[in-house]
Each structure stands twice: as C-alpha cells, then as structure tokens.
Amino acid sequence: MTTELAQVKVRRKGVWAAAITLGVLALAVLVVPPIVQLDQQLVDLRSAGLAPSLAHPLGTDEMGRDVLLRSLYGLRVSFMVGLVAALVSMVIGGLIGLAAGSLGGLPDRLLMRVVDGFSALPHLLLGIFIVAMFAPSPYAVIVSVGVTHWTTAARIVRSEVLSLRERPFVEAAVSGGASRARVVRRHLLPHLAPHLLLATVLMVPHAIWHETALSFLGLGLPPHLASLGNMINDGQRSLLSGDWWSSFAPGLFILVPTLAVSVLTQHWRDRLNPRTRSELSL
Template sequence: MRGRKGLVFAVAVLAVLGLAVLLVPPIVQLDERLVDLRSAGLPPSFAHPLGTDEVGRDVLVRSIYGLRVSFTVGMVAALVSITIGGLVGLVAGSAGGTLDRVLMRIVDGFNSLPHLLFGIFIVAMFSPSPVAVVVSVGVTHWTTSARIVRSEVLSLRSRPFVEAAISGGASRARVVRRHLLPHLLPHLMLASVLMIPHAIWHETALSFLGLGLPPHMASLGNMINDGQRSLLTGGWWASLAPGLFVVLPTLAIAILANHLRDRRSPRRRSELSL
C-alpha cells in the first residue's frame, strides 16, 4: 500500500491506537490475574465490543494493554539492536583493515543462525520476562544495522570533507563525532523504525510459544496463545482481536517507514514508479 492513501491509513491507524494506549489504561484498570467465570466466552456485544476470553476477561481492554506491552518491548528491543549494530558498524567502517574483516566475519556468523531458533535458545536461559525478550531480539537482530552503518561509513570516508578533516590533523574521534555521526543518525533512525515491527512480531512469536512474557501478563502473543483454545468452542474473537492488534500497527509502521525511506531517496522512489 503506497502513495498518499497508504500514508493516511498508516497515520490514522497509529493515531487511533496511540490514543487508545494512552487513554484506556488510566481509565480502565486491569487486574491481570482476575477472572470472572460467569462472563467467560461471551461473544462481542455492547458491554464487551470484542467479547471475553475463556476466563471472562474483556478482550478489547486486554488487547490494548497487550499492545502497550508489545510496543514497549519492541521499541526497547529495537533500540538495543540498533545500538549494538551501530557501534559495530561504526567501529568496522572507521577502523578498516583486520578489525573490519574480523567484525564482518562475526556478522556473517550471526546471520547464518536462524533468528527465531537462536532467540528461543537465548530466552530459554531466562525466566519469562520483558528483559529476556529484549535481550533475545537485541542479540539476534543487530547485524542488519551493522552492515548499513558500515557501508555508509565507508562511503563517507571517501567524501572530500572527511578527507580534508583527516588531512588537517583531526583525530579519529573528532572525525566520527563531527562528520560521521550527523550523517549516520538519519539512517539509524530509519533502521530503528523498520526494526520495531520486526521486534513486535518476534516478541509475539516468543510469547505465543510460552517463552516470552509471563503467561498472566497481557501481551498479544499470550492472548493469541490463549485464544487458540477458544477456537475449538467457536470463540473466534479471542484470537482475531489480538491478531489484528499485531497486524494493523506493524503494517502501519512499515508503510510509514517506507514513505520516509522514499522521501530520503528520491531516485529510488522514481525508479519504483516506472
């Protein structure tokens, strides 16, 4: 979904969900351990717009809480991943030589590992918690940003203003701080935006498998996992609602990130429109 309509859709979805995440939790307090078996498995109605789950919890309220948890974990995990990858790419591109080759071989080694299986191995060493998910995503998804930063640093090193600074006696730290980082920050910001949907899906997958967040915590992966049992009794809404809360915001973020990338690369945008 590209063009103005896609951008409007993305902004509208993020605005509505953002307001819901900000306004609903202070108004509707959720006790994650409270159950109400008298209201278990109710279909969508005026009192419960998205129905209730198998233990009587409101699906809409839990989905909003789960969206807040998943987005928070996803953003922190993306920040960790971008920070690790950015530092590795900056060091590799700036130093060059043997250190660059060693770091790139490490990147190749991490890329050869299946991300999800490696992430499962990492979270299995911890008890289910947000910290375990952040560590899992951060350790398994930094390689892409490392390659992006390294390639950009190698390109910048051949620019006249960088060569002039080096010829003028500027230290490596000063060149990095004054000339490289200002040009790298936009790329890192775009990479972090693109990483957030991936981190959310990763957290959802781990929680769905029972390895991410604690089972009682309202997260989208836990809700989808709980909802699959309701499918056998016709409770389709218990899985559909959290599934939509995963798909819609991640799709909106991806559209917004693609729009920002096209704005930064007009040549690429014109080639795609041919």
C-alpha cells in the same frame, strides 16, 4: 505525468491513513489503561466466551476478561518490549558497524566475519535458546531479540560509513587534522542518524513479532501478563469451540500497526532518497 501525479496522491493518502491509524493506536495504548482503570486481569467466569457486543466490542476470553482491553494492555507491553529490544539491537549493531566501517582493514574483516557468523544462525532458534536460559520476563525477551537482531544494523551502518568516509568533505576534515573520533562524532553520526532511526522504527514491529512468537511458545513473557503472544496462545484453545475473537483481536493488533509502520517507513525511505524525494514533491 497525470498517472504519476495520481499515484503520488494515492500514496500520500495511504501515508496519512497509516499515520492516523498509528496515532490512534498509540493514543489508545498510552491513554486507555490509565484512564479506564479496569482490572484487565479480573476473572469473571459468568462472562466467559462472550461474542463481540456493545459491552465487549471484541468479546471476552475463556476467563471472561474483555479482549479489547487486554489487547490494548498487550500492545502496550509488546510495544515497550519491542521498542527497547529494537534500541538494544540498534546500539549493538550501530557500534559494531561504525567500528568496522571507520577502522577498516583487519578490524573490519574480523567484525564482518562475526556478523556473517551470526547471520548464518537461524535467529528465532538462537532467540529461543537465549530466552530459555532466563525465567520468563520482559528483560529476557529484550535480551533475546536485541542480541539476535543487531546484524542488520551493523551492515547498514558499515555500508553507510564506507560510503561517507570516501566523500571529499570527510577527507577535508581528516586533512584539517580531525581525529577518528571527531570524524565519527562530527561528520558520520549526523549523516547516519536518519538511517539508524529508520532501521530502529522498522525493527520495532519485527521485535514485536518475535516477542509474540516467544510468548506464544510459552518462553517469552509470564503467562499472567497480557501480551499479544500470550493472548493468541490462550485464544487458540477457544478456537475449536468457535470463539474466534480471542485470537483474532490480538492478531489484528499485531497486523495493523505492522502494516502502518511499513507504509510510513517506506515513505520515509523515499524521502531519504533524493531521486524519489523529487518525485514525491510533484
């Protein structure tokens, strides 16, 4: 019991650390660009390749631009792209999963074969194929990530709907004259919402990674735009000359929020599970 209690305490500290980290990052991303008012695009060749110092805490890149400032701008862009892409994939997947689970029978089988088909394709390759059809822009990345990542949401929603529709309270609603649409609106969606929200939050860092990968390959966001992928791509040229910070900082800005989101969503998942919820409240 003492060990369990200690584990819960450690886990709780981890959750707080993750929440504070994410909060600070969110605040920095939201507040710094409008307040600092520095031109993160401004080229200053006299300051090119400066190592981290008090004036430039994370150094400067080969164009003399401040890496910390550009990383914050990059995280802001990547976060917005990741969030919208995650929402797009959740809406597509949620609707398909809801339709499959609540209709059942032939529509369910047909929709799930489509899901299987999409899942069988390597989604990064499919994403590259989709994004290559458009000119580099945030919208192209959003479409590419959104269209290739809805299958997980579809499976989550379908399995939840299948479980919910067999519960006596849903049966009682049907018996009381509720239409299919009413059952979905009144009884299924409120129970699905926490799971969908969790899946969306989990999807955001994943979408950021994809945005980064596409931008790194030169297919994502336009090269002049400060995004984490573009910065890592630019920074790799400086690595050979020993300027490790140009790639390190954007890499850190991908890794840290991803880990923080992972810790928080794990805690959230535990809270959704009644068995672990009782352990958490020890």
